[in-house]
Amino acid sequence: MDASSSDSKYHVVLFPFMSKGHTIPLLHLGRLLLRRPNFIVTVFTTSGNHSFIANSLSDTTAFIIDLPFPQNVPQIPAGVESTDKLPSMSLFAPFALSTKLMQPDFEKAIETLPRVNFMVSDGFLWWTLDSAIKFGFPRLVSFGMSIYSSCLCKVVFEHRLLFGPESDDELITLPQFPWIKVTRNDFGSTFRDPEPSGPHFEFNIATITAAINSYGAIINSFYELEATFADYWNKENGNTAWFVGPLCLADAPRVEHEPRKKPTWIKWLDQKLEQGRSVLYAAFGSQVDISPQQLKEIAIGLKKSKVHFLWVMKAKDPQFGDESELEENIGDGGIIVREWVDQREILIHQSVNGFLSHCGWNSVLESICAGVPILAWPMMADQPLNARMVVEEIKVGLRVKTCN
């Protein structure tokens, strides 16, 4: 990048965390910023994540800088640079903590760039705040979560609300939001432990402390969707949260009209539309761990429901036993796709009238934007709280009943 020609420009650095659900909204943000005159956007990533980012921003003028991902990190297999490639999400803490080793290379690269006006970096990259302070530019944080979930986490953590109930599924009323009831099961293990310690807890404290000390937060949501919580957050926090979403609307889904070029699953949806059939879209995000037994039960459930369905599985999900077992389980009413799809292209397809979702926040927003009701089946992280929001707060979905 030519520093002299960029003096009069506004330079924004984006540094997404190496997970698709965290990266995608920041790339949309980059696209939005580049629509303004005189903006330069530089995206930091690693070489293993370069092609995903470069493809996504191929029609923009964003600069991409690859940093080497830390090598020989205990427990993390060589070559894994994104959470969707981790053999198990139980390795999340060592993976996320290892990113701090990128700090010297990050700072070396910043030294070579034109003056940075501000940076938006993922909350999980807590150490980027220290670099921003060192180089004298503001850091805004992005966690990729709803402000509803952030408020609920803040309230239960600060008021130690999870330690009263005897069982994990006992309902707890939140005094700050008395119409909301949560259970201990809605929260991750570090929230549930009265005396938390260990790498995951240290990581949480580091990310929260850095977020509090940052200039503000960028929220992938819109004020009207969660006004009560947006107001609460901005009243209770020292720094401001800006609601700039839904960021997925910054990038139209790439709908292919030429039949020859359409992905097979879109052709299948077209057929269902012609037949006047309604389709349930089932997908559980980019990183959740689902056991082979659970996958088989999902297949049986989908078949028994007699709905037509399109199920997008993560590439790393374990295979069923063999092809015949797979077909026996799903029958002829549905299809399974194991490729990376354009989820929004599926959600806006006229045949799709329901989304069986794990309630990752991007999926929730994309479904809301497409006007598709959600069948909420949360699995981890903020998903149980997102599911409560979908079902109980904004009432755009129903909850899947599960047995433990």
Ligand SMILES: O=c1ccn([C@@H]2O[C@H](COP(=O)(O)OP(=O)(O)O[C@H]3O[C@H](CO)[C@@H](O)[C@H](O)[C@H]3O)[C@@H](O)[C@H]2O)c(=O)[nH]1
């Ligand atoms: O084949 C695919 C699979 C996924 N996606 C997209 O990938 C994103 C997935 O994001 P999300 O639905 O939020 O799920 P996760 O990947 O599970 O997201 C992680 O990040 C989210 C944002 O912080 C959290 O809410 C989730 O709990 C966390 O698991 C969405 O934009 C999808 O449209 C595709 O486009 N094609």
